[in-house]
Amino acid sequence: MKKLLTLILALAMVLALVACGNTANNGGTGNNGGSANNGGSADEGGEADLITVGIINNDPNESGYRTANDKDMKETFTEENGYKATFAYSLKNDEQIAAAQKFVQDEVDYLLISAAGTAGWDSVLQDAQDAGIQVILFDRTIDADPSLYVASIVSDMAQEGKTAVDWLASQGLEEYNIIHIQGVMGSAAQIGRTGALDDMVAANENWNLVDQQTAEWNAETAQQIVQAAIDSGKEFNVIYAENDDMAKGAVAALDKANISHGVNGDVIIMGFDCNKWALEELLAGNWNYDGQCNPFQASYIDEIIKGLENGQAPAEQVVILEEKGFDAATITQEDVDTYGI
């Protein structure tokens, strides 16, 4: 009985692995098949073969941002564009590093990394360099010697925060009483977006933080935080939420208490990430500001790789993505369609 059970479980695991392999590789090859082919193409070298890339990303279910990022990658690195891409996903740094090691063994041509954590990458990047693999960082930067990677295409979260806070300052309110809803503490987005606001509050007499709380990217927690502020009769006129979901939760609490918000409302609503539905709220005048966090890095990477293949080094090692901030007063339907994710 036990043996039978073990057998069934083992079979189930194998099946699951096969299934995962198929979904993870949109390029059309299974995990093992992919690696064998990779070796072949590396040997053949300069022929008009496919460029093999190993892409290490965070779990696409993490957020709308990540889903858009992953989709963008998959749409760019296709066989039609001359790539053979293999994807590995994890939200954990150590698992990502293990995946990177595997890609190095498979001798991919390029290794693209969106790191979950900033530390611990040096040795595997050194291995990649020794194996002649070019490393390109996207979306997030890491603490490693810049000589270990050829380029990084990243978002400047601090700049995102600064753009948003500057916009808020330009609204010319007499007093800023802000409820600040933070993301998961310690994440790059939280640090960058919090830093800009904290600096401004420290520097100005008329900027006050009524509440500063982490809702961990969760709409429901954000709603409870704002609800608690309303129930205790706190006065506030700005909600600075570090992503769209949390802004949505905050707005739900305001709606319940009949506090007007958005354009011509009593409370200014600010969000980040530019989800499509959030930009629509902006267009409808229910929110005031949404800061972009650009998930579309694939075209930049594509350009750099094509350049490297022709022997040109990238013009700049660090490319900082252009990121906009949208104001409800000026946003158009076209913006929603173009920048909504």
Add this chain to the structure above:
Amino acid sequence: MSSVKTSLKEKKGLKGTLLGLVRQQIFIPIAALLLLVLFNLIVDPSFFAISLSENSAGDPVLSGYLITILDNASELAILAIGMTLVTAASGGQDISVGATIAIAGSVVLRVLCGTNSRPETLQAPIIVAFLVCCVVAMLFGAFNGVLVAYFKIQPMVATLILYTAGRSIAAWINNNELPIISEPSFGYFGNFIPGIPVPTPVFIAIACMVVIALALKFTNLGLYSQSVGINPHSSRLNGIDPAFIKFITYVILGLCVAVAGFIKVSRFSTINYSVVAKDIEMDAILAVALGGNALSGGKFNMGASILGAYVIQFLTTTLFKFNVDSSALPAYKAVVVILLVVLSAPVAREKLSNFWKKLAPAKAAKEAN
């Protein structure tokens, strides 16, 4: 001399009733609740203010901390019902409820939206979506139940499978998209029905409690699950099938998960797979523990578990009110768990009762002098 004797007697009577009260299982959550109420009453009595106002749609709504607590504790109270049964029968806990809530919610949205993630109109009646979600959640409950009851895998290990895989399954059901429903009537179930000032989840939670109360009163569910939890072998000798009882409690928990998931997606008319109902399994288990139920199975008190759920939300809301960092919330809950576990350990109980016994003669002697 005689007067002293009578006073002693009275004292004993009073102490006896007090001790009797303390021995009642429901005493633990009530004491915790009273402690929180007292704390808030001293620090800020306005905590208990309830006001009737209008929301932005012009409908009357009740607001205030107490309403917030009742509203937000609804899902947890519903989960506590199922978790109590599972704990009693199988002597373990289901840690996959948060992930299966994500699945249940995802199913609701999938049925309502069809293949379009931003539908103008609903693709199916809401009741159909709810029923499908119930069936799916019960199937996942049955999966856990089969592993625990028939394959005799430790509940926590068996449910670990869905705990890790559930959120990905939820995302997969909707092709990794985040559907949003614009139809306002879908939001009624997680917010307010226009014209009724009490949040709808409160009614749903009460309905669930009534159903489970009736089920426990008119069926053998309670008796059987307790006897299976206390001693499966002797229950078997008495003609109860322990495996089936365990299995059925997981299916019931699946139903609770479906209701909770339905409320969760209705609150915002959308879903975020990675954060929806995050860590709610820990709160549900804590509610059971706070209700004074043995986590190793056996006898249970359903009312105490449900009250435990409200105590947890009371604590959460109190901490939000005092601006305690919400990432520190789990630490406070951990303190509660530690206290409960230590207090319910046999060693601690023995020490405590010895301590009481020592204290009592000392007092009596003092009074006699």
